[in-house]
Amino acid sequence: MMDLPRRNFIKQTGLLTGGLWLPGALADVLGAPAPARRIKIGVIGCGDRGTGLLKILQDLPDRFEVVALCDELPFRLQNAQKTGAAGHAKSYADYHALLDARAVEAVIIAVPLNLHFQVAKDALAAGKQVYLEKTMTYDIPQALELVRLAQQRPAQTLQVGHQYRYSPLYYRVKEMIKQGYLGKVTQIDCRWDRNGSWRRPVPEPGLERKINWRMYREYSGGLAAELLSHQMDFINWAFETHADEVFGTGGIDFYKDGRETYDNVQVMVRYAKEGMVGNFGATCGNARDGYLFKLKGTKGTISLLVDQGMYYPEQETIKQYGTVDGVTGATKITWNKDGGIAITTGAEPLKDGSWYSLRDFHQAIVERKMPDSNVVTGARAACTVHMANQAIYNHTIEKWRAEYNLA
Structure with a gap:
């Protein structure tokens, strides 16, 4: 019992x-x-x-x-x-x-x-x-x-x-952070990996840059803009924060095919006010981790996929609230073999995040309300991505500036 x-x-x-x-x-x-x-x-x-x-x-x-x-x-x-x-x-x-x-x-x-x-x-x-x-x-x-x-x-x-600002799962995680279930968060680990060139077929050579624009720095922010921006934006939203310092590195480490944007990048972000370090990485040369998103706090860890989430309490948290010894009919909670609890969002299966996002776009227009992902929050994420790319390509440490603080 x-x-x-x-x-x-x-x-x-x-x-x-x-x-x-x-x-x-x-x-x-x-x-x-x-x-x-x-x-x-x-x-x-x-x-x-x-x-x-x-x-x-x-x-x-x-x-x-x-x-x-x-x-x-x-x-x-x-x-x-x-x-x-x-x-x-x-x-x-x-x-x-x-x-x-x-x-x-x-x-x-x-x-x-x-x-x-x-x-x-x-x-x-x-x-x-x-x-x-x-x-x-x-x-x-x-x-x-x-x-x-x-x-x-x-x-x-x-x-x-x-x-992801509109996914019921990510809303729930945001609220868990706010209510203190992770304790003091110090580390965030994010990846979005794939094993493929990212190229699209080109019917004629003259269309290469129009079709494969993601490969060229004149048109594209590369992996940071196309993939890691989602996770960067979620951290801004969930913690009501922004990057203070950004470090980065990368290279064209596998696909030597004329591309200009890197196929392998790593960005480290310091969130000074919160006392957090965020690690954001992406490669086109290995798909084992795929999408990975972990938030690590003194009381527990949340591990997220696009449409699934698990909460892993720290040992001291378990001691505080009782033992974790399997499934009980009273709560219908399953602790998995790694000691995690599934984060659920209701009876209905999750839809694609864009479905929720476009639904809210309609509501924002009809009700004349500010959407959660608006021009100010979008600018904050865009600033972070641009800082990341400057750090990656120029080997610099980029710092947040006062003029980026918008309201």
Whole structure:
């Protein structure tokens, strides 16, 4: 029979009881009726990410109607038109023409990173609601300027595609941190690894840079921007903080194929106010760890995948709350062989994070509310990514500056 302290520990953590707070957007996921108004939306950029978001929109037919698609490469437009959500959408080769279309109320911007700022600036000037893929901008000056432009237009939404801010799992982890279940967090270990070149097929040599833009520094922030930015943004959000010092290194260590962005990077971030060190790494040469995210505190550790999480209490925490000796019917808690407790989010299986994110984009527009992943938080993450790349490529220690503090 489980002793009372352990029962209280399980009950208070809310790991399986669903007792942790969820924001309105996620509470809405659990059963509120869908809003009546559909937003007419256009997608600018129909590569892998833009087409992927089109497929997500297909699962939100009561909230969005796709009325326009844009890409300068005809074969990408044709591919996007095949998705169920875009069957009656008008196609454009020039995004300016799409922005001039009065039927378009909102846009998803999924173009190469170096174009994010200009397309978002033009979309705001055209009066559109904006969902801008991460990383928000290519560099820090663009991030600061986009904040200024967006704040001049309070009636328009600018949401940034850091979709983990909308996952019920990551909301729950954020609340666990806030409520002290990890104690004092000192170390964060993050990886996003893969074993592959990251290249896309090119139908003709002249399209190499347009299709494989992620390989070239003129267009791309590399692995830090495309992958590690998600985890960097989550730390900013969960701890209400920002990077103070950034160290980094990397190289083109395997794919000697003419690319300019590194295929192997490691970034270390010092969060001075919190007394934390964050380690962020990515390689294209080994997929064993894949996505790995660990937060280590004096009372426990949280280990996260994209859609799964485990809580591992420290030995002193276990002693404080009672023994951990298997499964009890009273709590329906399973302690796995490593001494961990699964972090759950309710009866329904988790959806793709972008589903929650786009759902909240709709709600932000209709209710005229600030999205969780907004222009200010997007700028904070973009500043961190740019600092990381400066450290990686220039062998410098980058420091946070007062002008990056936005509100």
